[in-house]
Amino acid sequence: MDIERLTYMANQIARNLAPQGEAQATELTLQHLKDFWDPRMKAAILASDRSGLLPIARAAVDRLG
Amino acid sequence: MGFERPPYSRQADFGTPEVLSEQQVTLTIDGREVTVPAGTSVMRAVGECGGSIPSLCATDSVKAFGSCRMCLVEIEGMRGTPASCTTPVMPGMVVHTQTDKVARIRKSVMELYISDHPLDCLTCSANNDCELQDTAAEVGLRDVRYGYDGANHMGQADDVSNPYFAFEPDKCIACSRCVRACDEVQGTLALTIEGRGFESKVRAGQAEDTFLSSDCVSCGACVQACPTSALMEKSVMELGKPERSVITTCAYCGVGCTFRAEMKGEQLVRMVPWKDGKANRGHSCVKGRFAWGYANHQDRITKPMIRESVDLPWREVSWEEALSYTATKLNAIKAQHGPRALGGISSSRCTNEETFLVQKLVRAGFGSNNVDTCARVCHSPTGYGLSKTFGTSAGTQDFDSVMDADVVMIIGANPTDGHPVFASRLKRRLRQGAKLIVIDPRRTDIVRSPHIEAAHHLALQPGTNVAVMTAMAHVIVTEGLAAEAFIQERCEIDEYQDWARFVSDERHSPEVLEPVTRVPAAELRAAARLFATGGNGAIYYGLGVTEHSQGSSTVMSIANLAMVTGNIGRRGVGVNPLRGQNNVQGACDMGSFPHELPGYRHISGSAVRELFEADWGVDLDPEPGLRIPNMLDAALDGSFRALYVQGEDILQSDPNTHHVAAGLKAMELVIVHDLFLNETANYAHVFLPGSTFLEKDGTFTNAERRIQLVRKVMEPANGYADWEVTQELAKAIGLGWNYAHPSEIMDEIARLTPTFAGVSFNRLEAEGSLQWPVNEANPDGSPIMHVNGFVRGKGKFIVTDYVPTDEKTGPRYPLLLTTGRVLSQYNVGAQTRRTANNVWHQEDVLEIHPLDAENRGVKDGDWVRLASRTGETTLRADVTDRVAPGVVYTTFHHPATQANVVTTEYSDWATNCPEYKVTAVQVLPSNGPTEWQESYASWSEKSRRVARVPAE
């Protein structure tokens, strides 16, 4: 999967959930990835170096693995 | 045994509209006692107790006018002979409808009419379906004492400009029913009666106008109201009177109008709106009423075709060969690459039963959850946003509810074009005095139309919906206008307080946000106050809300706004998505999304999954599948290889055409199941011909959650209804399906989906329609939702903040493009382009503000090049101040324009619904089509070739 696009998507989710506060936003981002991402998308973002992820997205992805 | 054939007849006409009143009145009519609601006319009361009064100027779709003097009656204690159509019933009234005195008057009135009417009944298109004839018979007209040689109106030229109906002024009796229908039913006010008395004449538009050049939108209401052949469908003129009729549901838009398909054998003669249809109440628009010619258009493909590769011509094959070829390929791909390499797309144009089968085929047959639907590109944020806040993925009201609204707020929707029949009802309410707020970058028709003027039009910068909604919330909360009692009782208080604190922050005030939204703060404040304090507030929204990178956030902010003003859970209020396609609600309900099973239940929930596993006898994948854009991405990296597309044209309707084309090209097997060789079929290996809504049984669910029957009126030209095609494909890959009729599929849906528990074809036959949820708590369905509390328990305020889209204007692309649709065309136009509707919309044009046009040396009607960073296309410019400076607008109905060549892959953060409504573009003068348009046109022609097999 195009990792740039997945990174963009994860960041976009995080940015939109951010107004709910960092802890809550991380939790919700994680849940969002679990609920809506196909296994190969999750695998690809887990396998990436995660450097392009915003802090909330990164924390969520870290907990996804 | 004697056999009585039900004769073809018009739907009963009670003369004046139904009156809803708690109060009942009892009176006596010709010795029969009858009880009717107070306010009912004597004429209607007569009709309701089985009688009939001759009439010419009255029909129950419009208010009585009392001009023809045909309906006179005698009422004891009243002087003279009052007109029954304009006389309301009174308690204890004694009415005589058939006395010698009224018979004499009626006869002489009739004589006058007939002396000025051509007597060519035998060759008239309305012969045997004419109220003038019927009335002459009723009054027993035998002779015309005045002769036929006096002054008359014969010899006037016919107006045949409208493609679907003709106006023959010679046949007009100046009853003004058409004028009143256009005013009251449609709300366009295109017709007038010119002159007085004997000189009265019907006119469309101004003196020089024809029907086509006038404001007429060809809804057909006047044709329906006309008692003679003066206004008549051309199809009836050509084919003659129908011999039977079948009630069915329109297959175009989410209004879901009910029609009588009037037939002659297997030939459809006309579609007439059905008065008992609860969504349309006897009204229609040009699409459903007239634009059905595509059903047997010459472009329709009726034989299956296959080809090894997309640069080869198509080869017509038998159904057996097509199915076994497809099944072999599917099974091979599955064996080699695993189930997750396969997927399907269901159609919002197909029935509930058909979409249910597509997702079942994918989940139970292919073994993946890679199923998606075109709702992805339109209303997926609605499902997401409303389920998070209210607990259901659907609108809260029925259409009738608008008649109790005091303030209507329309956000990013263009109901007069997109949902015309609902718009007519809305306009009626607005003419009665309800206030209107429109939030739209463009000045849509509803902002200013005859007798309607929006109180506020907030012409926001495209992409700033959330900012505007938050600013409105700011005003409501900080000015103390919140509906505290409602919130205390019905909503989660902690969440409310967090949200209220958030929106109260000064940075969300209209003044601070004005530079972003470009909405004057004072105007926004006034609109917010009106909505919060003006009585029942109802919100209607469309794709201008959902098709943004913050689509889901906007839906949630709309839900917040409805809750903070207490506008949920009763008539006249609510949050109402105006759904695009006829069955987009149904397609979503039926589990067309990759993460959820029918009834919006997540695939990871083991209890729900086990229910389906037990019923279907297979194991289901517990992981969510791919959405359409992800399928295309995955195709490019080789992990997604086979796609079954039912009734959708993703190449034309999905964003960034180049990306879609590349994804499709990368797949090993693309199966297109459709009526026409659509644009997606250019990349397909298998073409399975589809059937039209006239050729199948099933159900559609409209934007009000109303489940309605679609009935087969003719045999499928391709041999199979679409549900049968899917079933045959399922059988070919080894699934033992054996549905004999769509009703059995609905039984399975009801068995597995709690919100559909009480739905069955028998129930629908008996009730006409049902609004889900239909379950133990709501056995007769649910016109209004969240009446005694929210479905999720307490309403949940969710903090949403404006996050600007990443699609930004700059020196290279300084303008913002937003897209939409027009009345006469439908979606990608596959159907409407194949009808005479093209006279209203031959090509997509680009609306551009005079200032922007002048800066670029562009004049009205010039060819312009529209370019974004993803691609470019050319089309003609329409210079207009409907759009603000800096904003341009176009539609995407025609493949030659390929407006989606320029749209980007940006999408809603939560659902990936594409951001069609915001693309940074540049517009420059041009001489004609771009290279892509030309190369695409030649490629498309090439890839549509069908090999000519020499006859054996």
Ligand code: SF4
């Ligand atoms: S077709 Fe509809 S819009 Fe046109 S004149 Fe008749 S009622 Fe009016």
Ligand code: SF4
């Ligand atoms: S066109 Fe038909 S409906 Fe209109 S005034 Fe003439 S007869 Fe009546």
Ligand code: SF4
């Ligand atoms: S409003 Fe919609 S459902 Fe009704 S006739 Fe028009 S297209 Fe069909």
Ligand code: FES
């Ligand atoms: S029907 Fe009553 S006056 Fe014409």
